[in-house]
Amino acid sequence: MGNRAAEFSRGYRSRALIWCLTLSAALALALAASAGAAEAAVTVTVLGQPAPVTATPVVQDGILFVAARDLTGPLGFGLRYEPGPPKSIVVSGSGEISLRVGDVTIRTPTRDIRSPAAPFISSGGAFMVPVRGFCRAVGAAAVWESQASRLSICARLTDLRVAPEDGRVVLAADTTFPVPFQTTSDATPRALLTLKGCVLDLERPEFPVRAWGIEEVHASQASSAPVEVRVAVTLSKPKPVAVLSQNPSAQVRVQIGVPEDISQPPVLPRLLKLCFARNQMDEAELRVVADAPIGPYSTLLVGRPARLMIDVGDVIMEIGEVARDIPDALVTRVTASQKTGGPFVARIVLNLVGVSPYSSALEAGGKELVIRFAKAPVTGRVVVVDAGHGGEDPGAVGPSGLKEKDVNLDVAMRLQKMLLDSGINAFATRTSDVLIPLYQRAELANDLAAEVFVSVHSNAWVTPNARQGSEVWYGNDYSLALAHVAQDELVRRLRRRDGGVHRNIRLVVTRETGMPAIIAELAYINHKDEESLLASSEFRQLAASALCAAIVRYLESTPPPEQVPAAPGSREATPERGAAQEVEGE
Amino acid sequence: MKKLVVALGVLVLAGAGAAGYYVSVRPARPALEAPQSPPLHPQPTPSTNYKVTIYLPDPESREGLLVPLTRTVPEPPTPAIALELLLKGPQAEERASAIFPEGTRVLGAEVKGGVATVNLSKEFREHFPAGTMAATVTLYCIVNTLTELPEVRAVRLQVEGKDLKTLGEMDVSQPLIRDEGLIERTRR
Numbered sequence: 001m002g003n004r005a006a007e008f009s010r011g012y013r014s015r016a017l018i019w020c021l022t023l024s025a026a027l028a029l030a031l032a033a034s035a036g037a038a039e040a041a042v043t044v045t046v047l048g049q050p051a052p053v054t055a056t057p058v059v060q061d062g063i064l065f066v067a068a069r070d071l072t073g074p075l076g077f078g079l080r081y082e083p084g085p086p087k088s089i090v091v092s093g094s095g096e097i098s099l100r101v102g103d104v105t106i107r108t109p110t111r112d113i114r115s116p117a118a119p120f121i122s123s124g125g126a127f128m129v130p131v132r133g134f135c136r137a138v139g140a141a142a143v144w145e146s147q148a149s150r151l152s153i154c155a156r157l158t159d160l161r162v163a164p165e166d167g168r169v170v171l172a173a174d175t176t177f178p179v180p181f182q183t184t185s186d187a188t189p190r191a192l193l194t195l196k197g198c199v200l201d202l203e204r205p206e207f208p209v210r211a212w213g214i215e216e217v218h219a220s221q222a223s224s225a226p227v228e229v230r231v232a233v234t235l236s237k238p239k240p241v242a243v244l245s246q247n248p249s250a251q252v253r254v255q256i257g258v259p260e261d262i263s264q265p266p267v268l269p270r271l272l273k274l275c276f277a278r279n280q281m282d283e284a285e286l287r288v289v290a291d292a293p294i295g296p297y298s299t300l301l302v303g304r305p306a307r308l309m310i311d312v313g314d315v316i317m318e319i320g321e322v323a324r325d326i327p328d329a330l331v332t333r334v335t336a337s338q339k340t341g342g343p344f345v346a347r348i349v350l351n352l353v354g355v356s357p358y359s360s361a362l363e364a365g366g367k368e369l370v371i372r373f374a375k376a377p378v379t380g381r382v383v384v385v386d387a388g389h390g391g392e393d394p395g396a397v398g399p400s401g402l403k404e405k406d407v408n409l410d411v412a413m414r415l416q417k418m419l420l421d422s423g424i425n426a427f428a429t430r431t432s433d434v435l436i437p438l439y440q441r442a443e444l445a446n447d448l449a450a451e452v453f454v455s456v457h458s459n460a461w462v463t464p465n466a467r468q469g470s471e472v473w474y475g476n477d478y479s480l481a482l483a484h485v486a487q488d489e490l491v492r493r494l495r496r497r498d499g500g501v502h503r504n505i506r507l508v509v510t511r512e513t514g515m516p517a518i519i520a521e522l523a524y525i526n527h528k529d530e531e532s533l534l535a536s537s538e539f540r541q542l543a544a545s546a547l548c549a550a551i552v553r554y555l556e557s558t559p560p561p562e563q564v565p566a567a568p569g570s571r572e573a574t575p576e577r578g579a580a581q582e583v584e585g586e
Numbered sequence: 587m588k589k590l591v592v593a594l595g596v597l598v599l600a601g602a603g604a605a606g607y608y609v610s611v612r613p614a615r616p617a618l619e620a621p622q623s624p625p626l627h628p629q630p631t632p633s634t635n636y637k638v639t640i641y642l643p644d645p646e647s648r649e650g651l652l653v654p655l656t657r658t659v660p661e662p663p664t665p666a667i668a669l670e671l672l673l674k675g676p677q678a679e680e681r682a683s684a685i686f687p688e689g690t691r692v693l694g695a696e697v698k699g700g701v702a703t704v705n706l707s708k709e710f711r712e713h714f715p716a717g718t719m720a721a722t723v724t725l726y727c728i729v730n731t732l733t734e735l736p737e738v739r740a741v742r743l744q745v746e747g748k749d750l751k752t753l754g755e756m757d758v759s760q761p762l763i764r765d766e767g768l769i770e771r772t773r774r
Binding site for chain 1: 643645646647648649651683684685715716717718719720722723724725726752755756757758762765767768
């Protein structure tokens, strides 16, 4: 077991941290339960080899302690005792770390690590160190199997790749300590590499290669005896496998195939960035940019909530996971992630305001996938504008006597005119100071087969002068997109407090209408500040323009009914690589 | 909820570990003994008070409109008791508004087949607030408060003994069920 080049300097990764946390939690509980009875039966394995202990491991306050000398020897470290006080040890590899009795801090060349417990001297005189903290400091990982009372101190697999090295195609596995390994191959055809006494610490344990006759690499963890990492390399046809490194090794190199294979260059495109912007035609446009021609891709538009799913096959996501909100009239959010466990697909999802018509094309020599949303026309589409209350029903009344019904009517009339000017076929439920029954208002919109119903209201709190702001109310899920667009426009243009979007299934006009329907509450008429705003012509004009913009934005993002694609579920939602609808190649 | 499950899980695990130790191991090593924990369910004393959760609206709210508030009563709560607590409104230090229209009296409240029928005086309808927000929070403070009681699944409203069909701009002809979406999220 010579040549133990321990690497203290390696950054400690989150994945390994999770390992250690879970493991030590399990360890603590399991050992607490079994400590006394099964103490003598605890076995320690270090880097895949049995490591007899000279001092019995103990648990104190749920933390496992092992004699330092029982770990340092098998891991290939030097160990020096300092008499103190306090007594301390220095563990030496390529650098030095020190642990002191009664001190939770473990000093390493790069940083100090705070261990959950401090070392102590056992009754037998052994320098006992907390296993978790010790492993963190030296770049190892601890695995506790409670059933077998077995503690495994493992190396971490920090890099796994298939790449040309010295004129050969090589599977390279880098670990924090030298580990024993073995290779086999089977008829699948696959080459298999087993790294003993090792745990996974990889960002991508599975990845495609698609070059040199190698399809994919899958690394998996065996977390019970023996603790090992199994790497499977799927091949397009059987190939010879040759070990290039000594055994054990911290840099395992396995040649796959013959040197001639290297003449075939790698082909997998890497996804470099996602760009969302409005183009010169004011169309919303997403560009998926790769460094090589993009292969098969598929798109799928689903409704409720409306979103476009774009699957790009056989790419490497260089950009990592993406989740970003977009301030756009049509698209609200983009997310992207690499799917694993099946075909290697980068899935990009655009959350949409409505089920917008779109087109997709490969540009820039196939290296850019462009998704374009054409705006739906708004001309001639039917919208119903409803001025709340009226006649004998004044609605809410402000502190100085302003009646809600009058504000609502004025704003609704302004809105109707703006909509008509935009080419929208806008109807009003009332154009004068009369009371139209609630059910009749909804019926009008249903009879007209309107696409949007907007009821203009002014709000009131239970007590005067207590609450302010703009709010939108809705009753059905299919009205939610319209509600959010309206709230967005109201808050942006009226600059009142954002009172939020709220649902009340009992409100008659949004309950009885069969199309997206909202109640827009411009401001609080029973608050004196907002009452005076609602009394002003400028504010009313602004409110009407906010609602007009919202309606136009919503209609542009939602094709007229006859163009609406089939409901979700009627089309396959998880496209296979190269087998989905609308697949286009270069 | 998830947090609660996790917390319970941890408790159970910790308990199991400690218990296992007690059973199987010599109890001579104090460092490994289970910590003393208080009993999970304190025994109620015979003269105990009862806790009632009522909902009142928060004028500053943006998401959850209704705030759950705790009241203590000396007898097991009934719909009538819960309604009287609602009528009393918020206490001085609470950031919430009173909801009942002026002059409203509770004429009766009885539960049958899981539906609480609430009979209110005519002022409730006459002075019921216009304004979608005021109307919504008034209605759902009543519904959510009453459905806190285990025997109440839905609420039917009456004014002067007659079933209400509409209330303000709302259709209340069917029994009203609880709306969790209106409750302040952090305390839900």
